[in-house]
Amino acid sequence: MFVICKREFISLFKSIKSIIMIAILFAVSYYAAKFSSLLASGVELTAGEAEDIHTIGLLSVILLLGQLFVFGLSHDTINRETHERTMRFLVTRASRSAILFGKFLGIWVFWFVCIAVSFLLISIFSKKFDLFIFSQTMSLVTYQAALAVLLSVLISRPGYTMFLGNILGLLLPALGFWAVFSPNGWVNWMKFFIPFYYLERDDFTFLVILALAGLMMLAADAVFRRREC
Amino acid sequence: MNAVETKQLSKAYGVHQVVNGMDLTVKKGEIFGFLGRNGAGKSTFINMLTGIISPSSGTYSLLGIEAPGSEVMKRVGVMPDYSSFYGSWTAMEHLRFFSALSGSRASKEKCLEVLRSVDLLSHGNKKTGKFSFGMKKKLGIAQAIIHDPELVFLDEPTSGMDAESAILIHRLIRQLQEQGKTIFMTSHNLDEVEKICTRIAIMRDGVIDKIGTMEELRAFYRSTMTVKMKHSSVPKHEQTRLKQWLESAGTLLEHEDAYTVITISNEKKIAEMIRAFTQCKADVLRVDVEEPSLEEIFLDE
Numbered sequence: 001m002f003v004i005c006k007r008e009f010i011s012l013f014k015s016i017k018s019i020i021m022i023a024i025l026f027a028v029s030y031y032a033a034k035f036s037s038l039l040a041s042g043v044e045l046t047a048g049e050a051e052d053i054h055t056i057g058l059l060s061v062i063l064l065l066g067q068l069f070v071f072g073l074s075h076d077t078i079n080r081e082t083h084e085r086t087m088r089f090l091v092t093r094a095s096r097s098a099i100l101f102g103k104f105l106g107i108w109v110f111w112f113v114c115i116a117v118s119f120l121l122i123s124i125f126s127k128k129f130d131l132f133i134f135s136q137t138m139s140l141v142t143y144q145a146a147l148a149v150l151l152s153v154l155i156s157r158p159g160y161t162m163f164l165g166n167i168l169g170l171l172l173p174a175l176g177f178w179a180v181f182s183p184n185g186w187v188n189w190m191k192f193f194i195p196f197y198y199l200e201r202d203d204f205t206f207l208v209i210l211a212l213a214g215l216m217m218l219a220a221d222a223v224f225r226r227r228e229c
Numbered sequence: 230m231n232a233v234e235t236k237q238l239s240k241a242y243g244v245h246q247v248v249n250g251m252d253l254t255v256k257k258g259e260i261f262g263f264l265g266r267n268g269a270g271k272s273t274f275i276n277m278l279t280g281i282i283s284p285s286s287g288t289y290s291l292l293g294i295e296a297p298g299s300e301v302m303k304r305v306g307v308m309p310d311y312s313s314f315y316g317s318w319t320a321m322e323h324l325r326f327f328s329a330l331s332g333s334r335a336s337k338e339k340c341l342e343v344l345r346s347v348d349l350l351s352h353g354n355k356k357t358g359k360f361s362f363g364m365k366k367k368l369g370i371a372q373a374i375i376h377d378p379e380l381v382f383l384d385e386p387t388s389g390m391d392a393e394s395a396i397l398i399h400r401l402i403r404q405l406q407e408q409g410k411t412i413f414m415t416s417h418n419l420d421e422v423e424k425i426c427t428r429i430a431i432m433r434d435g436v437i438d439k440i441g442t443m444e445e446l447r448a449f450y451r452s453t454m455t456v457k458m459k460h461s462s463v464p465k466h467e468q469t470r471l472k473q474w475l476e477s478a479g480t481l482l483e484h485e486d487a488y489t490v491i492t493i494s495n496e497k498k499i500a501e502m503i504r505a506f507t508q509c510k511a512d513v514l515r516v517d518v519e520e521p522s523l524e525e526i527f528l529d530e
Contacts, residue, residue, distance in 0.1 A: 003330050092279045
């Protein structure tokens with residue numbers, strides 16, 4: 001599992017797409033933190049909000065574009081290998097669960113490093129490392145990575161997951177906010193399956209997002225075990 | 230201990246039964262050849278044994294272990310029927326990654342040694358995206374043996390290779406056997422199978438049609454051999470007697486003045502036949518005995 005994790009992690013750093021995304025992430029973190037005092041002076045904020053103002057830029061990017069970023073890099077993490085038959089070399093050496101969780105872990109560590117560096121950049125200005133918001137952000141990325149892996153297992157063509165990934169990446173934040181704030185019962189129930197509802201609160205309910213990610217990975221594992229390569 | 234053992238192993242896609250209750254045993258140290266026409270179920274059978282697809286029913290064991298998991302597979306090398314590699318990686322990177330995945334982490338020297346054995350030493354640092362079909366086949370074999378496995382599955386290892394490379398691979402397969410490894414290979418090249426395999430199975434319509442050593446297959450297929458004889462002319466008054474004798478000995482295919490072709494069932498009949506010619510005042514000048522080739526056995530319905 002760790003061999004696959006390491007390979008996935010390194011290969012994510014090698015693509016042009018990932019370099020662009022990392023650059024966006026770092027730029028947003030840096031400038032949002034740098035100019036957060038300007039933002040704070042223009043708006044009335046509570047003491048807690050004022051404290052979190054430095055991380056708002058990064059959190060907004062992850063909330064609104066995170067799914068798009070994760071899908072952009074990892075929409076074909078499983079189906080590309082199945083499609084191109086390189087998966088045959090993997091399944092004859094490692095268990096399917098080890099492949100699946102190894103790939104997931106590789107994606108997760110990649111985002112962990114990117115976000116940790118972004119938070120460190122922010123901490124230059126805020127003079128503190130906000131572990132709570134960092135954990136919330138990581139829970140969100142965990143969900144997004146698990147969803148990308150699940151779709152990559154369910155849909156066999158990389159072209160389809162790329163298309164669906166882009167649609168979902170744009171739609172999911174909108175759907176998330178709609179589900180959270182809409183009184184409509186037909187829409188409202190969805191909030192329990194989308195992470196935004198759990199990020200609203202300043203407590204540890206964001207851990208539910210990790211449970212949702214775990215369920216998606218278990219579903220992906222169950223499907224992948226039966227899948228022909 | 231058997232290297233491979235299957236019991237009633239089957240694979241069906243809907244109503245289409247691709248492999249139908251296969252019972253097969255491959256002993257350790259064998260080079261086992263698996264033959265069959267396209268669509269006979271050879272690759273499906275190998276894919277089930279190597280975990281690429283799961284069987285619909287039946288059981289199998291590899292290296293004496295039932296329902297083998299990833300731990301057993303670390304002692305097994307597989308070259309799948311269609312080898313595709315990561316185009317942006319070099320051959321060396323592939324070998325290092327696959328050996329690490331098999332838990333052996335091959336050293337640079339080991340990788341170079343394996344690349345040399347498949348004649349890819351000078352291409353070790355080339356990206357595989359630029360490899361020809363034959364080179365990919367060679368790398369497919371290299372990755373199957375990089376972790377020093379006890380059992381190696383090779384699905385059509387020499388198809389698409391030039392004759393020189395194919396000979397090199399045959400030599401390598403024999404060397405692997407000498408090291409005590411078991412080779413399970415499929416091929417469309419009947420000559421290749423006949424030359425290097427210690428035992429052969431012919432698969433037809435999802436079941437094993439014939440199995441055995443080349444000698445056993447010949448005996449099984451047709452308990453006959455074709456004998457071609459050049460001889461001096463038989464005196465006219467002896468011709469009927471000789472013809473009657475020949476017809477009683479086997480199937481007379483051709484019987485001319487100085488040339489006779491007959492199929493017989495027993496090797497001992499050759500000596501008797503020479504005696505019969507001598508008794509009928511004819512000298513036997515030359516005897517050619519032809520046994521059935523693998524091609525004939527393969528093509529026999």
